[in-house]
Amino acid sequence: MLFPYSPGERGTEGALAEQTRELADRVVRPTAADRDRDRSWDPALFAELADARPGLTGPLVPGRLGGGGLTAAQTCAVLQGLGEGARDPGLALAAAVHAALVTVPLRAFGTAAQQRRRLPRMASGEWVGALSLRQTQGAALAPAVTARPAPDGWVLDGALDLVVGAPLARHFLIVAAHPDGSGRTAFLVDRGTAGLRVEDVRPEALRTCPWGGLALDGCHVPHDAVLGSPHGAATEVEPLLAALSWVFSSAPWLGVMRALTRDAVERVRGDRLFDRPLSHFQSARLTLADMAIQCELAAGLLYRAAGQFDGGGRPSQRDAAAARLFVAGAARTVVEAAAGLTGPADGTGDGLIERAHRDALFFGTVGGGAEVLRPVIAACELGLG
Incomplete structure (x- = not known):
């Protein structure tokens, strides 16, 4: 199997992604455009998601501490489904940071007292980190x-x-x-x-x-x-934070890419150009193929890196950095391809292409842009770190 961690090919990941996608489509998507315009965060919306999707706020927290007890690959699937259904990269980023970036270091390096005090409340969504x-x-x-x-x-x-x-x-x-x-x-x-x-x-x-x-x-x-x-964060918390960020903040973008690709397929199937179905034009077909390939390659890299957490360790810096670098570039490629096929208005009424274009540019630079990720990958190839 070329991509052994691709969702849909490993047990529950595909089901988790689809269940979360359906939930987010129903609960989050209807207000995404309005909240983006108003620059607003809706705590009631996040609470509703947490109640309806147990484990969303603490998927990687052990069950004995009130968490979802999911694997890293399953958590990626949940975040992918959230990105695809919600069509709201901002809310999905907030969920990813709370679910992984602030809970996992506490699980990995916190004292028993720190974990008992914080993790159950974080896993329930009562406390946010x-x-x-x-x-x-x-x-x-x-x-x-x-x-x-x-x-x-x-x-x-x-x-x-x-x-x-x-x-x-x-x-x-x-x-x-x-x-x-x-x-x-x-x-x-x-x-x-x-x-x-x-x-x-x-x-x-x-x-x-x-x-x-x-x-x-x-x-x-x-x-x-x-x-x-x-004095030990440089070898403990910081490398873990980097790997967590590169993997889990990328997962919602895989969902956004799949949503854009699905919208483009529906548009190509239904639209006509010069009185011919758009699906008859080779250029439209090739663009759809390119979008699908970007999604599949991104999924392979992302789930391979996520799966390495599940052996009790963390992904190699090379694999985590490569996943983030590719997903960031693929997100921009898919957004631009979708705009070329459907126009920035995209025909769905929720303005996803316009929002995703703006947000993908930001995502590609924050938390580790190419100037950070490429040297990490090169250093690993050279055996320097």
């Missing part, structure tokens, strides 16, 4: 937050933007560098901590995502706020 996408690129970016030791904990200073979930988060996962060059440390910082301020800072893309910024000015946190080993 937040994270800056700037902090999913490891050493590729200069640190924006510093940490100084204090007698009874640590003092954090700095600022972060592109914080997914900031307006509603119960706590924030923050990686801070030590000014003396002794490494980096990850922290779980509760909302309301003195010296922490949540700011209203939003990009122009992915408008339905609950964006925000953080300002830390003498923010004091206790010793038990440390996630993982002190």
Whole structure:
């Protein structure tokens, strides 16, 4: 089998993707265009999704802690179905960040007390965790937050933007560098901590995502706020965050690509050009073939990388980076092909092509663009990391 982790060929993944697609199509899609126009996040909508799709808010949290207990491949399928049915990349990104990026590091490196306190509430959706996408690129970016030791904990200073979930988060996962060059440390910082301020800072893309910024000015946190080993984030939390981001934030885009391809197929079947069915034109057929190929190749890379989590480890940096790099490029290719076939208005009434074009450009640069991903892949090929 060429792509052993392709959904529909491994047990429950295909069923999970389809069930989530149907749910999101019914619950999320009807208001996607309006929420995008108004730049609004609807907490009631997210709660309805979480109630109707058990495991959506904590798929990778063990069942003993109230989570869905899904595999990584199954979680990718759920997020793919969400992207395809909701047709709302902003909401899907928020779901992916909460479901994977802020829960899995806590599961992997949190103390038993940290896990008992936070994971059950995060898995139920009662508590939301937040994270800056700037902090999913490891050493590729200069640190924006510093940490100084204090007698009874640590003092954090700095600022972060592109914080997914900031307006509603119960706590924030923050990686801070030590000014003396002794490494980096990850922290779980509760909302309301003195010296922490949540700011209203939003990009122009992915408008339905609950964006925000953080300002830390003498923010004091206790010793038990440390996630993982002190000074050890560069080898623990940060590599895991990068792999999680590259894989799970890409999964909804596979769904968006499939939605665009399905819309294009329906349009080609039903439209006429020069009094001939559009499906009779070779150029239309070739464009559909290219869109389908992009979807299948993206699925193969993505599910191969996701499946590597399920052996108790994490994907190779090469496989995770390759999946993200390909999905980002394929998303732009599919959007442009869909626009060429159907026009930017797309005939569906929900403006998916226009939104996806804007958001795909942003997705391709944030959280690890080609300038980050290609060197990672090359270094792995050369045996340098």
